[in-house]
Amino acid sequence: MKRADLDKQPTDVAAMFDDIAARYDLLNGVLSLGQDRAWRRATVKAVDAYSGELVLDLAAGTGTSSASFAARGARVIACDFSQGMLEVGAQRRGGASRRGVTFVGGDALHLPFADETFDAVTISFGLRNVADVDLALRELRRVTKVGGRVVICEFSHIPVEVLDRIYGRYLMAALPTIARRFTANSEAYAYLSESIMAWPDQPALAARLQAAGFSRVAWRNLTMGVVALHRGVRGD
Numbered sequence: 590m591k592r593a594d595l596d597k598q599p600t601d602v603a604a605m606f607d608d609i610a611a612r613y614d615l616l617n618g619v620l621s622l623g624q625d626r627a628w629r630r631a632t633v634k635a636v637d638a639y640s641g642e643l644v645l646d647l648a649a650g651t652g653t654s655s656a657s658f659a660a661r662g663a664r665v666i667a668c669d670f671s672q673g674m675l676e677v678g679a680q681r682r683g684g685a686s687r688r689g690v691t692f693v694g695g696d697a698l699h700l701p702f703a704d705e706t707f708d709a710v711t712i713s714f715g716l717r718n719v720a721d722v723d724l725a726l727r728e729l730r731r732v733t734k735v736g737g738r739v740v741i742c743e744f745s746h747i748p749v750e751v752l753d754r755i756y757g758r759y760l761m762a763a764l765p766t767i768a769r770r771f772t773a774n775s776e777a778y779a780y781l782s783e784s785i786m787a788w789p790d791q792p793a794l795a796a797r798l799q800a801a802g803f804s805r806v807a808w809r810n811l812t813m814g815v816v817a818l819h820r821g822v823r824g825d
């Protein structure tokens with residue numbers, strides 16, 4: 590059983606997701622108490638992709654969100670460095686390039702795309718897992734066209750302290766226990782809890798987006814801040 594630690598060594602992270610790929614989407618629904626669908630709908634709305642646009646869905650995993658962007662007519666590159674996640678995604682869609690979604694292997698820290706390629710770039714529940722968040726943000730900016738947009742959907746923090754503490758208890762105690770019933774690799778879900786607790790809050794992530802060169806940065810809380818949607822624009 591593979592699990593990553595908070596140093597997020599790329600080989601450990603990729604191996605962990607290879608390991609859980611087959612049950613990944615099922616577990617998302619269970620552990621989020623069904624909220625994941627609403628989070629994805631909000632992300633699709635924020636990306637606001639339209640017909641003819643080229644969208645990068647980075648750390649796309651099995652391409653669950655990528656499919657929703659493509660359903661609006663955009664062409665979507667679903668990029669990830671876990672071969673296992675990409676394979677499950679391609680299998681479910683009947684091929685590695687089908688119905689507007691093309692699965693591509695690639696590392697967020699060295700994106701295999703030319704400068705200013707995409708109309709919009711987005712990453713859902715992926716940024717928290719990369720070893721160098723600031724480098725990944727700079728890479729996202731590099732491949733975005735001038736005037737293009739970035740949308741980050743990531744677990745975050747509930748701004749009301751007492752609620753955040755209760756949520757922290759769910760993360761550290763209940764979540765791995767529930768995961769144990771559904772997957773042989775419950776250790777991966779202990780990593781999930783730890784990495785959420787250690788993740789920067791909403792204003793701190795916004796500051797890092799700005800430091801990476803995005804402008805008009807703003808965010809919106811979903812489920813009281815359990816998840817936050819950050820967005821920004823590449824200004825020049």
Ligand SMILES: C[S@@+](CC[C@H](N)C(=O)[O-])C[C@H]1O[C@@H](n2cnc3c(N)ncnc32)[C@H](O)[C@@H]1O
Nearest residue numbers: 606648649650669670671696697713714715718
């Ligand atoms: C929690 S999953 C999210 C998958 C998908 N975006 C979703 O919303 O279901 C995190 C994904 O990030 C990918 N990932 C983590 N670090 C990465 C990196 N440096 N480059 C590319 N993908 C990465 C993992 O392989 C995994 O598929």
